[in-house]
């Protein structure tokens with residue numbers, strides 16, 4: 001085993017350590033570290049209560065794993081395990097000896113004999129009613145049977161482990177990546193699930209707050225011959241990692257990736273369905289990933305093990321980092337870019353540090369700035385007022401919109417695949433919009449609308465994704481929900497908003513998703529560009545669906561017509577045959593005279609060559625013929641190209657057998673050899 005150094009004391013940052021001025025005696029001023037702030041306001045990062053904390057911890061770890069695998073174009077394999085740890089096991093983990101209660105009345109869940117009697121009587125009553133209803137065959141209403149009261153302090157503990165096949169982390173960066181709030185590698189202008197440099201630290205802060213246990217990280221990168229292992233917690237006041245152990249361990253195989261493990265308080269019972277929904281929706285929007293989710297407890301009936309198999313090998317292109325759009329910059333940003341740039345003069349700076357400024361355009365801009373500016377001037381010597389002038393001009397000048405090339409939308413193929421897998425709908429339509437822009441950030445909206453399907457409730461069922469993260473909370477305030485409920489006239493597309501089972505899937509990707517809050521739970525309805533792009537994407541799907549619905553309705557009408565005509569054949573033929581028989585009798589008794597043609601016919605009726613059955617047969621054939629001709633006429637009118645087509649998706653074969661794989665941007669075809 002190779003040891004890369006361990007430390008028992010907090011790792012102090014050497015550079016950039018802020019000096020806090022000495023306070024005068026009467027000063028009441030206090031400072032707070034970011035870690036302290038987020039520990040006190042953990043709800044703004046999605047850590048509201050123990051149940052939600054469990055959910056958000058899983059989320060943060062899974063999203064980091066996906067970001068990591070995708071950053072190296074690796075098809076992600078992510079394994080999440082939540083292991084329930086019962087109280088005495090937890091106590092022994094932390095070296096606390098279990099203690100029996102002595103003074104029962106001291107506890108919050110203490111019940112007097114009378115209260116207990118009352119509760120048991122109530123429970124018995126409820127059970128009796130339920131049994132009676134069941135015997136009468138009545139549908140059972142969800143009458144909760146009151147359970148024995150749970151103590152306020154009765155906590156449940158969980159060990160959450162997330163393993164991936166991603167990039168891994170540089171050995172020396174691990175303590176800061178997990179032990180310093182607001183530190184991360186995803187701050188650049190790039191579409192990533194993570195952004196704030198906060199999620200993993202929040203999981204650690206919560207573990208520190210609820211169990212006091214550290215986080216454990218194992219990681220290995222492509223060319224590393226060792227596995228980095230780090231056990232750390234966070235010094236909340238100083239916002240620095242407190243490293244317990246940081247070492248390099250022997251690597252026996254070619255493993256690459258990361259394993260993160262944290263023990264937290266949580267509530268599986270109340271957040272089970274949210275966590276499973278999250279995993280399922282993540283599998284929908286990431287069909288090229290393989291997920292294994294496990295919940296392990298001492299009660300085997302509670303155990304869950306779900307494998308979300310990879311359904312395609314086609315991974316969306318890796319998003320790449322882009323530069324700022326000149327129209328969206330502010331003074332701080334320009335100053336930062338000036339400090340960080342390797343370019344010497346103003347011309348090079350404008351041309352290379354922003355998108356959509358060519359050399360000639362940069363020259364025109366500099367000319368417009370005034371006589372004290374020139375292309376060759378040293379960019380690092382610009383004075384504050386000059387920077388203000390640059391900013392004013394960049395704000396007012398005309399620039400092309402940023403292109404969406406740097407983005408990586410899920411793609412219509414993946415979206416459709418996900419919808420079909422998730423809902424198994426009767427009909428589905430998808431649409432992928434072109435790149436648009438808000439505040440200098442490109443964004444792309446994709447949508448899918450489905451009708452019918454398995455486990456879909458009547459009305460609108462909304463599924464939201466942002467930078468390929470499923471959003472499950474704060475649905476009511478989100479731009480997608482509001483648009484679907486308020487701005488789409490469903491009936492004009494022949495869709496019944498109340499009765500049809502409608503699935504609305506919207507995925508937005510951008511270099512900046514304007515989430516409300518750091519919890520990444522919803523996108524507000526106040527950004528007009530995004531709201532109108534969402535509306536357009538849903539409408540485009542509805543237009544496609546409408547034509548399918550109309551075709552279906554016409555086909556149904558046609559069938560109905562045929563059925564109606566066929567229904568009347570026996571009565572109609574009976575009536576016609578009776579008339580013919582009567583005519584034949586009149587002709588025979590010479591009471592009526594008929595033309596030659598009629599006489600021939602009446603002769604056949606008299607000779608029983610034309611019977612009721614022959615008439616039925618002829619009429620049925622005629623209805624069939626008319627129906628066929630109408631269908632043909634319809635097909636010719638609407639053109640063969642518009643015949644309803646259904647896309648075909650083939651799940652990847654699981655077998656290890658030798659296969660030839662044919663790949664195209666739209667499909668993967670595997671042939672067994």
Ligand SMILES: Nc1ncnc2c1ncn2[C@@H]1O[C@H](COP(=O)(O)OP(=O)(O)OP(=O)(O)O)[C@@H](O)[C@H]1O
Pocket residue numbers: 060064065068164166167168169177178183184185186193194195196197198199200201257258260
């Ligand atoms: N599984 C992992 N594999 C590789 N790197 C990881 C992994 N988990 C975390 N990291 C690194 O640690 C950094 C911090 O992660 P953290 O979750 O705190 O923030 P983030 O993902 O950058 O942003 P956000 O707070 O929005 O999730 C990441 O930027 C990433 O570089």
